[in-house]
Every structure is written in C-alpha cells, then in structure tokens.
Amino acid sequence: MKRITSHEKRECAVLVTDMLNDFIEENHPLEVPMAGKIVPNIKKQILRARKLQIPVIYCCDAHGKHDPEFNIWPKHAIKGTEGARVVKKLKPCKGDYMVTKSHYSCFYKTTLDALLKRLGKTHLIVTGVVTNICILYTVADAYARGYKITIPADCVAALTKREQQFALQQMKHIFHARII
Numbered sequence: 001m002k003r004i005t006s007h008e009k010r011e012c013a014v015l016v017t018d019m020l021n022d023f024i025e026e027n028h029p030l031e032v033p034m035a036g037k038i039v040p041n042i043k044k045q046i047l048r049a050r051k052l053q054i055p056v057i058y059c060c061d062a063h064g065k066h067d068p069e070f071n072i073w074p075k076h077a078i079k080g081t082e083g084a085r086v087v088k089k090l091k092p093c094k095g096d097y098m099v100t101k102s103h104y105s106c107f108y109k110t111t112l113d114a115l116l117k118r119l120g121k122t123h124l125i126v127t128g129v130v131t132n133i134c135i136l137y138t139v140a141d142a143y144a145r146g147y148k149i150t151i152p153a154d155c156v157a158a159l160t161k162r163e164q165q166f167a168l169q170q171m172k173h174i175f176h177a178r179i180i
Helices: 006-011 035-051 112-119 131-144 161-173
Strands: 012-017 056-061 097-101 123-129 148-151
Touching: 006 012, 012 035, 012 131, 035 056, 035 123, 056 112, 097 112, 123 131, 131 148, 131 161, 148 161
Parallel strands: 012 056, 012 123, 056 097, 123 148
Antiparallel strands: none
C-alpha cells in the first residue's frame, strides 16, 4: 500500500461501503461473488487508517421492508436484520462512524457530506461493493461536491469482471479518481 503523507492524513477519510452480510456472505440475497476476496484488503485499509487516526466511515444500506428498490433487486439489508450487519471481519470499532443509506449513493439523503465537513475531510478513500453501482454513484456525488477520490482497486468488487473494469475506467476518466 502506498504511504500516506501527513498532508493527506489530515484530508482523508476511508469509506467502507455496503460490506454487509447480504452482499458478502454466500447464499445471501445479493451476494457479490468476488467480495470475499476484498475483505482482507479492506481490513488492511481500515487498520492502517485507525493507526494513522484517519476516520473510518461505514456507509451501509438500511432498507425498510417495502423499499421501492426491491422492485429492482431482491430484498436485502433490511433494517435490524442479520443481513444488514457489517461482516464480522470488518466490524466497526469505537471511534468509527456509521452512515445509513437507502439509495445507491452514500451521499443521497444521508448525513455523509455534513459529517465529512464537520471532520474537515476533503479526500475520500472509497472501498466496498458494488463497484458499478453504489461505489460508482458515490464517487459521482463525491466528485460533484469537490472531493478528491482514491479507489484501491483491490478493495472494491462488482458482480462481474466486465462491470468492474467499466466502473473503474469511468471513475478514473470521468470523475478523476485515482485508482491504485
């Protein structure tokens, strides 16, 4: 992993997006087949961030039982269920932040932007699933708000390799994300 400078440390926050049982665990409603492979890499990002006192912000789906999203996707991440919990290997610690969302973007109708402003953060290290959906729309919204964006490619996963490559290219070329 690339070394973070003291200047970047002051600017950065790590987003951990939708690393929930319903996306990561086998046989769950929206299992992302390659997600298990990114868990150890995200764990390293989280541990490094905590060591450097960089905020770790978990942005997690939290749907009601009759969410309109279920017209598109199977029921998943319903508030209060085991499926809506962060996988045990990436469990939040005291001092981490939780932001719930019910749409693709971690910014849309959430407290994320206000939290980042309060923390004085202008550079996001974005991790999680699904690269071509929640990650892509979060990056689009972050870019529109003026945030610098870094995406460790080994810390995001899509449903297919093709979708992964497409989303990474879009984020790099359209939203000027740094892909590492």
